[in-house]
Amino acid sequence: MSGFLGRLGGWCARHGKLVLALWILVAAALTAGSQLFPGPVNNNVAIPGTDAQHAHDLMRDGFGVGYEPGGTVQIVVHSPDGPLTDDARKRAVERAMDRIRGVPHVAQVDTPYRMGGMAPNLQIGIITVRLQGHDGSRLAETTRELSAAAEPVREAGMEAVPSDSGTPADKEIKTGVSEAIGVVCALLVLLFAFGTLVAALVPIFTALVSIATGLGVISLLGHVVDVPKQASIMATMIGLGVGIDYALFLLSRYRRLLDDGLAVPEAARRMGAGSGGAVVFAGGTVIIALSALLLAGFPMLQTLGWITGISVVCAVLTSITLVPGLLGLLGRRIDALRLPLAGRRRSDDGSSGWTGLGLWVARRPWGVLALSVAVLAALTAPALALNLGTLDDGYGDRGTEARRAYELKEAGFGPGMNGPLVVLADLEEKVADREPAPAVLQALKDRVASVEGVAHVGEPVLNEGGTAAMVQAVTEFAPSDPRAVEVVEAVRALRIEGASVHVGGEVAGMADVGRRITERTPVVIGVVVLLSALLLLLAFRSPVVALKAALMNLVSLGAAFGVLALVFSLGLGSGLVGMDPPVGADDAYVATLFFSVPIDSYIPLMLFAVLFGLSMDYEVFLLTAVRQAYLRHGDNRRAVAEGLGSTGRVITSAALIMVAVFVAFIAYPDPMVKIFGVGLAAAIAVDATIIRGFLVPATMVLLGRYNWWCPRWLDRILPDLSIEGHEEEPRDERPERELVGAGRA
Structure with a gap:
């Protein structure tokens, strides 16, 4: 060569x-x-063979717009000077929602004045935007367009901070x-x-x-x-x-x-x-x-x-x-x-200070070896x-919108709002969407709500074929908190008659990534060495x-x-x-x-x-x-x-x-x-x-x-x-x- x-x-x-x-x-x-x-950039966060991936695959099966991964963007609205229910502020929020509906690929806009859309202090609310037919790899660009459309909120003296459904690794x-x-x-x-x-x-x-x-x-x-x-x-x-x-x-x-x-x-x-x-x-x-x-x-x-x-x-x-x-x-x-x-x-004889160091080491190799090992051991x-976990947006730079949205949601709804669990139930038999809710859906909600560390559980949503159900659960812990992973494992351990439970979302996905990498690390190290x-x-x-x-x-x-x-x-x-x-x-x-x-x-x-x-x-x-x-x-x-x-x-x-x-x-x-x-x-x-x-x-x-x-x-x-x-x-x-x-x- x-x-x-x-x-x-x-x-x-x-x-x-x-x-x-x-x-x-x-x-x-x-x-x-x-x-x-x-070329587009896209973090393929698929983790083949994991429970989180199974849950995400089920999400794509007929749950309607905005439920597929990357299909939702939130605009967090904050009114520092008074409640969002004030008439002038409410009109500003509604004007922003009208403009958001005009952004390409927006299929549905959920008002913050709905059940669960407003914080108890009435000063923080969430406009949920559901997308359809958009390019998931351009989620950051779509989020910027939606944020610009929310300008009427800012003109009224309030904050409007975008928060998309990507993970911190997806941030541009x-x-x-x-x-x-x-x-x-x-x-x-x-x-x-x-x-x-x-x-x-x-x-x-x-x-x-x-x-x-x-x-x-x-x-x-x-x-x-x-x-x-x-x-x-x-x-x-x-x-x-x-x-x-x-x-x-x-x-x-x-x-x-x-x-x-x-x-x-x-x-x-x-x-x-x-x-x-x-x-x-x-x-x-x-x-x-x-x-x-x-x-x-x-x-x-x-x-x-x-x-x-x-x-x-x-x-x-x-x-x-x-x-x-x-x-x-x-x-x-x-x-x-x-x-x-x-x-x-x-110098003229070709030597250098490094040559001198080499000669010094050569004269006392055992002492140099012992001292080097001691320093390296220390x-x-x-x-x-080493603390491995989930690096969520709560550790991002305070000048970023992701960090500000994280803080607002934590202040208004609790830390778990920044990493909700998406619980999917794969039903053994088809069920109809009717009132009262089928027993298996009610059991799903009740059992998830009974898990220690779960603060709130939304209403179950049934897919079009009646073969799967979904609920969103908000834990008491931030996504980076190890206790949030414990809640994920507890929900996965649930046994519900007529359904098998799977958990997706950021916390569950990163937990599965950690488990998969832990399993494969010895193989990778061995091959590299x-x-x-x-x-x-x-x-x-x-x-x-x-x-x-x-x-x-x-x-x-x-x-x-x-x-x-x-x-x-x-x-x-x-x-x-x-x-x-x-x-x-x-x-x-x-x-x-x-x-x-x-x-x-x-x-x-x-x-x-x-x-x-x-x-x-x-x-x-x-x-x-x-x-x-x-x-x-x-x-x-x-x-x-x-x-x-x-x-x-x-x-x-x-x-x-x-x-x-x-x-x-x-x-x-x-x-x-x-x-x-x-x-x-x-x-x-x-x-x-x-x-x-x-x-x-x-x-x-x-x-x-x-x-x-x-x-x-x-x-x-x-x-x-x-x-x-x-x-x-x-x-x-x-x-x-x-x-x-x-x-x-």
Whole structure:
């Protein structure tokens, strides 16, 4: 593979103008296509085989307009200065309802002046809008149109806040400021690392082309598959980080080759043969980890995984083609516009501060190992307190309509109004809609109302065929409260003669998602670890290195989850990352900064896949350098020090870029994005410092030549997929011959 990538890099360097023009054309065409023909986004929250999915399927069977998922929008009306029953206010509400009826796809508008539509204080009411024939994937846009139609309420001095029937995961996420902050921070790191403006701009430009290409592809894919709303933000976060990092690794190798006196085309060729192979394998591990989410059993997470992988593919492709093309155009002008006091060179003997650190670790590996394990254990321990639950709109940004609607409904009707249970009864025999209500319908209402924790139960609704009945139940608890899940299980446990009971709605759906992901998590983790280890085995022909790398990545993941638990589950600074406290938690200043936040059950698995792949990047680059050094002289301790010395600066720069990008995304108002930002930033910081700077070198020193041991039988069957390109550099052949079968003694 290194030979092919070397030839590719050399060709791109010789045809730089063509390569640059082709990438700009592709990125511009895809961006224009996505703007002219934007694909719809749609969070497919179906959970095949679960009770909540059965309930949602029954809802589609003849219950009339507005009862299918996504078919209802509520306008919460609040009159702070008096009751809604005042004549002037009532007329304003009725004018708004008339305008709402004129919005396309509105089939029915329920007045707040109905039974159950008005809060006991008469100051908060709910206009329920039932839709028919609308595009469920454009629910946010429909909601905005309905909110605009309610303007007469606002003109009368009242609030009119929309609240659609989507889950918090359905809320629209817009990109913009955080990406700009991330790019600026990355540029500053690159300026310090390279010391020249031209060199710093190459990774930035490459990453932007990669992101434009990836986002264009993802948008157009919306016409043929369900693309989650989070896809663009995840693709941007991961694509920006890996796109800059991969170009950084290549450019660092290229500049070293130029310093060694190579001509530009030859330097580009060797860069592709060496670091280009490492980039391909590093990107491959990220894609494998994301693809393993196909086994999660949750369609939205499955789609989010492979679609996010598109951004990684684009990052790899631009790195191994566009970067050499740009370097071919720039030649030795890559060091133009040098900045003072930046991009310090190594000493004359080629050593660096990182080499010194490597030698220091090599002299005391047991002590470094013990201290590293102790620090990582302390960081990982809080992960045992990780609180998985439902992240409802009560934790959203206070500037959003979703958060305001949540607070108004809680104040007027109780916390359970924000996540009512939809109870469906699959009837064994057809019944007629008559008075008095059939016994099975009355039994359904009475039995659900008798469940502890249920505050209110609506009247049963029978479908057109008389084969299913539905009631809505409001619990005493907010959707994020674990006790709401207990109520769901209690209702599901009901046994009603002549009917089988199923529970749907946001709380029930997220509970089933959590259960499904818990069941599938061991499978996903096992597949990711095994496939990534196999890829490293093919790359380095060492089972010890492959298994150790997988273990190190799991260690860094544990530390990341520990930080997540500290910040969100234990609440030690959740307010500092921009989370707003829930209602009732802001009575004291301290409560606005420190409060517990539940983490949606699918987030840790998504984080695991992303972080495992990203952590493997640094492992690949470090191991590549160590192996190259070992093959040159056969001294393991020296090889570890030299490998750390040659990669420490670039890995640290890459990690700083990643951390800066992910921290910038913490500024997003969406809680899910904040959690991802904290988790990703913490994991990369730990991985690039404690893991790669101390733990990995210490273990490699202790293992000695067994790092590169490979049984003869395994060596014979493994294909030759060397990624280092070390065949192009002079070396002593003796160490490589001793690798195979070295452990036989």
